[in-house]
Amino acid sequence: MSLERINPANLSRASGFSHAVVGSGRVVLLAGQTALDAEGRVVGSDVVEQFEVALGNLLAALRAAGGQPDQLASLTVYAVDLADYRSRGTAIGAVWRRLVGRDYPAMAAVGVSRLWDDAAVVEIQGFAILDP
Numbered sequence: 001m002s003l004e005r006i007n008p009a010n011l012s013r014a015s016g017f018s019h020a021v022v023g024s025g026r027v028v029l030l031a032g033q034t035a036l037d038a039e040g041r042v043v044g045s046d047v048v049e050q051f052e053v054a055l056g057n058l059l060a061a062l063r064a065a066g067g068q069p070d071q072l073a074s075l076t077v078y079a080v081d082l083a084d085y086r087s088r089g090t091a092i093g094a095v096w097r098r099l100v101g102r103d104y105p106a107m108a109a110v111g112v113s114r115l116w117d118d119a120a121v122v123e124i125q126g127f128a129i130l131d132p
Helices: 047-064 082-087 089-099
Strands: 005-007 021-022 026-033 072-078 104-112 122-130
Touching: 026 047, 026 072, 026 104, 047 082, 047 089, 047 122, 082 089, 089 122
Parallel strands: 072 104
Antiparallel strands: 005 021, 026 122, 072 122
């Protein structure tokens, strides 16, 4: 299985995402993950720390389903303070590269007024395409 990341030259330069991702195989839908620890408490004092825990939780679910980070096809990031999320992009990108690598799925970031867990400032949801 392989994913093809498509970034047409006539679209703006993709930085931290791919414009499109094509693949074939088993689809794994990944529920939104926040920075919950094993006891169900939100951990992390800022968006970068919570992003790292939330992404780690999403990757743990993906691995439990038999997948690997490079098989992520699409992600949606929900942030309570989108301006803060954008301003911390360099640090968030460093977390991404450390946990996932240099390949990026199709992505969207959405500003929201609140998340299910009151203390959560970021939630990550996505899907992956695994070998058939």
